[in-house]
Amino acid sequence: MAESGPKSSALDVDKYPLAPSGLELEQVHVYVRHGERTPVGARMAGHIPEHWKMCKTAHRFQASINVSGVDGMVEGFQRALKIVERADGTHHEGQCLLGELTDLGKKSTYNFGASLRELYIQKLGFLPDSLQNSEEVYFRQVLTTNVPRTTESLQQIIHGLYPTSKCQPDAIPAIFVRNGRDENLLGNADSCKRLEILLISFAQAAASTYNHTLEPLDKKLSKYFNGQPIRLDGKPRASGILDTIRAATAHNIKVPPEFEEKGVMDVIEKAVVAEWFSDKTEEVRRLGIGRLLDDLSTKMQHKVVHGKKDPLKILVHSTHDTGLAGLASTFDVFDDKWPQFTGSITFELFKSEREASGSSILQTIFSPLWSKPNSEHYVRMRYQNKNMVLPICAEEGKHLPSFPEFCTLAAFRERVQELTPLDYESECAPAGRTPA
Template structure:
């Protein structure tokens, strides 16, 4: 493998996620001795995959032969369930080639998971041939598997080997310390499996059961629910407004792509730029080609890929940051759940682990999981004119958000009180009746979090409010290799007195996400949709 140039690095950073190097100086700076990690939630986009559909056939091969290891795993699975046979119906002769047909286009609940491969060339220049390594559309490739394994290995190096948050092996109780979620997409499930494989590479002898939670597509809160008509209307309107702000730059990108014959043919025949977005449609083809080393046509270079990754984010991500309601309707239910997990972790820690609470939650999702979360965490807050920051790009393959719950009982809590914190005294109010914009914490954060006294004699929560009940706890959020500085946490008194605005007080974190977190009931009301069952999730 050749070492990439600086321009190569720039392009790859926009489509493949980077992780921080765990040097001694890095650990000393971000994890000083007086600070301990109590709980972590890791949210990821799946690893590198093939395009979700066969577009731009002049440059994109129909057969993507990058799934040899994955297909072998699928064959092992088929053997285990008695479905691995040849065309004659026996299991002794020739081997049937299987591939993973991931749900195509917008379908989330249909499609064949395992099926027989058939290949017909779709254009005369397609010289690719199916092999035992042929992928399906939207399938995670062997490169993607390695990337997710590397992410798991990074988590092990940090939270097992360095900080001791998690046990060294599953056999010593690691399974009880994990909460695992994935969407129903196969690429998300397999990304989760490889992340776990990197976290715990040496499985113990015997059987170890890991429970992975998968919700029905109509109940999944890890991507936007397009049954929410209010969300769709606002998304289209604000998306158009976002593009109007960068109209000149957007137009120039489109005109530059028209100079590339294969892309011009795509726009002329397969694609209507007036009804669909230009950047993301091209990026979904050229980004997988770039990361898998496939030749790109003249004119599709690293600079163009970086421009596509930036403008794709403007098309679909930056629009949500103009309006909290849109972000809330996209992923508010997940934000609500995450706030509840953090609150539960605090209560568990204060109870000296009298009841079990997973120390690490892993949520395997998509770019549509990353984007609304970034909006809720105020990723564009530095851009006061509401233009997308130049370093904003589409969430790359393997992108990760880490929410760290930290504890520090030594460093004095900030003396200055944020303006909004005074209203924290009234914790008895029914938060669900307070408008989202005026909330100081999500309604998933229970009152009991603020009724705890350090020296309890009867083991029961205090009936009185304790203004210092959460003062030892802080939250820090990482996006790939950088710390996100949440806007609310920049306020005086809302961050760690030594580590600065990168480390929020717990209440500062709750204040930041309060207007973006909605319960299932609130989400249905705001979206004006009704699902067949209103039973709560049992996870």
């Protein structure tokens, strides 16, 4: 049985499930993988193109510059083209760098932003049609490579959500970035030695456990790699092959027939997912995702405390596949499938108005005059267009009755607190946290 493989994951507005009556949407946190890109390495020469000419629009840009004017230095714009030069000095218009967002990737991320607009503006009326206050939105990207695919993806998403014609002159959406040591949109092994040590040990363990599952593929696949077998820790590495095949099929590039077989790709994917995401220990979750969840929880709590005085309604984060898988795995809802291009996770904060407990009969009758409602808040996590029922909220009292996908904010924050490092730098020391 052949398969083309997953391509990109569009936001399904039509099948978005409305919240139960009585719940009001307060804030939305979106984490989205960048759009389609070229492979991060040149592999399978002679079978998959080494050079990809799919970046024509990606290489046209305007550079902001300072130029001399009558009143001194003023800002201007310079039109330019970026051209990829090959090792032999030749160049071809539209050629992509390795790992670069392609024209298709730009289109799919723009469509993702347009779907956000359709859902949260046109369907739900949650966001204003025109952006008049830039404090209502928050956009942030992860910077981990020298190829700005997350930057370009986020720019396209912003343009789809709030095109220039829908932004007031003073409402300029800002894109936030962090220095490498402060990055927390994915596990930051570069700034946390302990996390690096743990991830390496888990990868080695996965190789010992799963390499034998790849052996049955040797007769079929080694001919494409000069007789070398695919292994998690070999040359070629299974993760690199999965990346190349997924990138090719996303762009409708023909791959060798063996890599179109579902059985073959399922075996490779299972092994690679185990290598990258089987590390479900509490320590890895704390060091890898804990700081990000603390950011998310803090912003939600700020919204709860300040209500309408906090104008922030939607936060969009442009990240990588490992960021999405890390979040899903940390909450024990990962489907063990490699995240698709433009795959996304959303956390939606809802408010429910309930009468204060212990009210007297007279207070109930005259509640409009006497009593103020208690606000209960809930969090719904959605991944790949599906509601996630979080195990941490399974107990009675930790979710909205009859709706287990709506986790109480209290239960959600309790789990986040458990995952938040108390002293990140000391816990990142090679030996890890010292027992109390």
